[in-house]
Amino acid sequence: MTEALRRVIHGQASVKDVARRAGVSAGTVSNVLNRPQLVHEVSRRRVEQAMVDLGFVRNESARQLRGGLSRTLGYVMLDAANPFFTDVANGADHVAEERGLSLFLCNSRNTAARERALLRRLEEQRVQGVLVTPTDSDSPWLAELAGRGTPLVIVDRTPTSGRFCSVSVDDVRGGRLAVGHLVALGHRRVAYVGGPDSLGQVRDRLVGARLAWQEAGLRAGDLRVIRTSDLGVADGRSAGERLAGLPRDGRPTAAFCANDLVALGLLQQANLSGLRVPEDLAIVGYDDIDFAAAAAVPLTSVRQPRLEMGRTAARMLLLEAEEDQHQHEQVEFVPDLVVRRSTKS
Amino acid sequence: MTEALRRVIHGQASVKDVARRAGVSAGTVSNVLNRPQLVHEVSRRRVEQAMVDLGFVRNESARQLRGGLSRTLGYVMLDAANPFFTDVANGADHVAEERGLSLFLCNSRNTAARERALLRRLEEQRVQGVLVTPTDSDSPWLAELAGRGTPLVIVDRTPTSGRFCSVSVDDVRGGRLAVGHLVALGHRRVAYVGGPDSLGQVRDRLVGARLAWQEAGLRAGDLRVIRTSDLGVADGRSAGERLAGLPRDGRPTAAFCANDLVALGLLQQANLSGLRVPEDLAIVGYDDIDFAAAAAVPLTSVRQPRLEMGRTAARMLLLEAEEDQHQHEQVEFVPDLVVRRSTKS
DNA sequence: GGGCTGAATTGAAACGTTGTAAATGAGCGT
DNA sequence: ACGCTCATTTACAACGTTTCAATTCAGCCC
Numbered sequence: 001m002t003e004a005l006r007r008v009i010h011g012q013a014s015v016k017d018v019a020r021r022a023g024v025s026a027g028t029v030s031n032v033l034n035r036p037q038l039v040h041e042v043s044r045r046r047v048e049q050a051m052v053d054l055g056f057v058r059n060e061s062a063r064q065l066r067g068g069l070s071r072t073l074g075y076v077m078l079d080a081a082n083p084f085f086t087d088v089a090n091g092a093d094h095v096a097e098e099r100g101l102s103l104f105l106c107n108s109r110n111t112a113a114r115e116r117a118l119l120r121r122l123e124e125q126r127v128q129g130v131l132v133t134p135t136d137s138d139s140p141w142l143a144e145l146a147g148r149g150t151p152l153v154i155v156d157r158t159p160t161s162g163r164f165c166s167v168s169v170d171d172v173r174g175g176r177l178a179v180g181h182l183v184a185l186g187h188r189r190v191a192y193v194g195g196p197d198s199l200g201q202v203r204d205r206l207v208g209a210r211l212a213w214q215e216a217g218l219r220a221g222d223l224r225v226i227r228t229s230d231l232g233v234a235d236g237r238s239a240g241e242r243l244a245g246l247p248r249d250g251r252p253t254a255a256f257c258a259n260d261l262v263a264l265g266l267l268q269q270a271n272l273s274g275l276r277v278p279e280d281l282a283i284v285g286y287d288d289i290d291f292a293a294a295a296a297v298p299l300t301s302v303r304q305p306r307l308e309m310g311r312t313a314a315r316m317l318l319l320e321a322e323e324d325q326h327q328h329e330q331v332e333f334v335p336d337l338v339v340r341r342s343t344k345s
Numbered sequence: 346m347t348e349a350l351r352r353v354i355h356g357q358a359s360v361k362d363v364a365r366r367a368g369v370s371a372g373t374v375s376n377v378l379n380r381p382q383l384v385h386e387v388s389r390r391r392v393e394q395a396m397v398d399l400g401f402v403r404n405e406s407a408r409q410l411r412g413g414l415s416r417t418l419g420y421v422m423l424d425a426a427n428p429f430f431t432d433v434a435n436g437a438d439h440v441a442e443e444r445g446l447s448l449f450l451c452n453s454r455n456t457a458a459r460e461r462a463l464l465r466r467l468e469e470q471r472v473q474g475v476l477v478t479p480t481d482s483d484s485p486w487l488a489e490l491a492g493r494g495t496p497l498v499i500v501d502r503t504p505t506s507g508r509f510c511s512v513s514v515d516d517v518r519g520g521r522l523a524v525g526h527l528v529a530l531g532h533r534r535v536a537y538v539g540g541p542d543s544l545g546q547v548r549d550r551l552v553g554a555r556l557a558w559q560e561a562g563l564r565a566g567d568l569r570v571i572r573t574s575d576l577g578v579a580d581g582r583s584a585g586e587r588l589a590g591l592p593r594d595g596r597p598t599a600a601f602c603a604n605d606l607v608a609l610g611l612l613q614q615a616n617l618s619g620l621r622v623p624e625d626l627a628i629v630g631y632d633d634i635d636f637a638a639a640a641a642v643p644l645t646s647v648r649q650p651r652l653e654m655g656r657t658a659a660r661m662l663l664l665e666a667e668e669d670q671h672q673h674e675q676v677e678f679v680p681d682l683v684v685r686r687s688t689k690s
Numbered sequence: 691g692g693g694c695t696g697a698a699t700t701g702a703a704a705c706g707t708t709g710t711a712a713a714t715g716a717g718c719g720t
Numbered sequence: 721a722c723g724c725t726c727a728t729t730t731a732c733a734a735c736g737t738t739t740c741a742a743t744t745c746a747g748c749c750c
Contacts (some may be wrong), residue, residue, distance in 0.1 A: 016736080024700065026701090028698085031699085061470070061735090081428060085428045089452070090452070118447060121681060124404065155382045207750090209444065291636045295640065296641050302395075339538060372730055403706090404705090404706050406707095407705075407708090410734095410737090
């Protein structure tokens with residue numbers, strides 16, 4: 001208790017405190033910490049005991065300042081409440097753990113200002129590298145961050161220029177898969193549900209959808225777009241209300257949603273509004289999160305290799321951090337379609 | 346580009362570099378950063394320009410070392426893939442943002458060793474405080490961490506001793522609510538599905554379940570326990586297989602799951618096995634995550650005020666960090682039951 | 691005993707930032 | 721010209737850790 005009191009007054013124990021108590025110099029304490037082979041066993045034990053007695057905890061700031069690199073990676077996620085991103089994070093986390101690094105997750109909540117502030121904070125902490133799923137991969141601060149030398153990998157977006165490493169999935173292809181599937185089932189009035197347009201994912205999936213639509217020789221006007229302000233369950237619900245409010249003969253017979261959360265919300269609202277899925281409204285989601293299969297009507301969805309994306313992104317990040325001369329690389333995974341009841345008639 | 350090259354060779358620009366370029370002393374640069382009113386406008390502008398030119402980024406390590414506190418909080422989550430925890434994290438994040446702090450999320454993945462390592466890392470970084478949903482709130486390292494002076498708030502667990510601040514929900518009461526509801530509906534053979542027992546939540550909810558069972562004067566043996574190795578969707582599915590394999594006349598007519606992920610998995614497997622919900626098997630979940638309402642059969646669930654828990658936890662943490670003489674406090678929220686179709690006959 | 695080897699330890703400098711106390715010097719009244 | 725004030729700027733000493741060159745000294749051989 002007196003030890004505790006001392007600490008309250010003097011702050012945490014430092015290497016010097018430990019050294020004094022063990023009757024050695026600070027250098028020896030540091031050696032115990034970093035190159036124990038150099039230290040005689042007797043001293044080593046005395047130092048270790050002193051550390052325990054004083055509750056010594058390395059001061060990472062000082063350590064880092066002196067020269068070492070930090071032992072952390074950061075991942076600025078777009079939406080921590082979306083299981084897709086937590087799964088990606090998990091993949092990255094595994095790789096980090098293998099290398100003895102810690103991964104700190106940050107949630108930008110799809111807000112550019114927050115994203116920027118978080119990246120700044122991570123850079124100030126001199127993390128070893130940063131993964132980011134940006135609100136906009138052309139934001140100047142991403143290029144600046146990379147330009148200043150912090151390794152950076154873009155996740156789930158393909159930057160327009162080749163200035164960054166990135167791991168993504170071919171969203172155009174995903175959109176084409178989804179709508180191609182609906183067209184093949186005979187749907188001739190389809191809605192794309194998603195937003196905001198500032199998200200590249202949202203845009204690309206729509207591009208793919210339009211592509212499939214064109215390929216089938218259908219009228220552009222019959223591929224309707226219902227914009228949402230975000231990509232959560234609640235946004236899907238309100239899109240569902242809008243959809244249910246349309247007159248039957250003008251209403252789309254199928255909806256392709258920009259992600260599964262929206263699709264689940266839409267599904268839920270369709271149920272409440274008395275629309276049968278898939279008879280009155282077929283639904284395709286995107287991401288194939290675990291909940292898609294467990295939904296009211298199991299959801300057809302475009303699957304992305306989430307864990308693998310996270311792992312690859314982390315590996316690329318570490319590679320970029322190690323190599324002197326680094327060649328940026330864009331890895332693009334291929335999505336596939338998982339057909340379930342929500343589109344089976 | 347030549348500037349970039351210089352940085353590659355010499356590392357990031359420091360206050361001294363900025364000072365040299367702006368033709369002032371390091372102290373003035375520091376003043377621009379921390380007390381701009383003191384600096385003459387002309388110098389201020391020159392310094393600011395120099396910072397831009399050199400791509401100066403504060404070195405948080407040095408800053409912290411010199412005396413300031415860190416500007417970050419940490420939250421060591423039990424399972425980042427569980428929306429319950431990300432919602433709690435969101436609540437905490439909002440409070441952190443209000444105070445200009447950043448919240449770093451870490452995922453212990455329900456592994457004691459990882460939890461310990463992450464807490465150590467956060468302590469080494471001298472974060473301002475730590476939120477943690479521990480695998481076991483009696484782990485010695487929690488007490489040690491707090492003993493060394495890092496503010497600590499336990500989330501979603503009530504520690505057995507009053508040594509920490511904590512924010513939790515009355516899990517016993519939640520379990521009692523759930524099973525009380527099932528009993529009132531006439532169920533006389535009920536299964537509790539959850540695990541591992543090392544999780545206090547799992548234990549307490551079972552205690553509550555047993556309490557309700559007793560209160561109804563039912564035989565203890567008819568409240569069956571199906572243990573899972575974890576609390577994910579997959580664990581619910583395998584529990585469902587076990588349940589469906591039982592002979593009809595011995596099979597429980599209702600299941601109370603330790604969380605919604607398990608309940609969703611169970612629901613899914615029940616569907617696949619041809620058990621109708623709720624007719625053949627009623628299901629109650631726990632947490633009332635967004636997906637519960639969107640499930641195959643909308644899920645009856647015990648609701649916890651997730652966002653509010655996160656907000657409260659963060660506020661308590663900051664309070665503990667500010668106050669000299671701190672009185673630990675246990676806040677306990679009251680859960681309520683949301684009845685949906687999965688238990689309505 | 692003198693000189694050598696090698697293991698173990700030490701002292702001091704450096705990392706980048708900040709607060710403090712001291713310095714500078716312009717403007718002003720006498 | 722002198723002393724004074726006030727705004728602005730500066731030099732310098734910390735913070736805790738690590739590294740490197742320098743030092744100590746026990747043991748050994750000739």
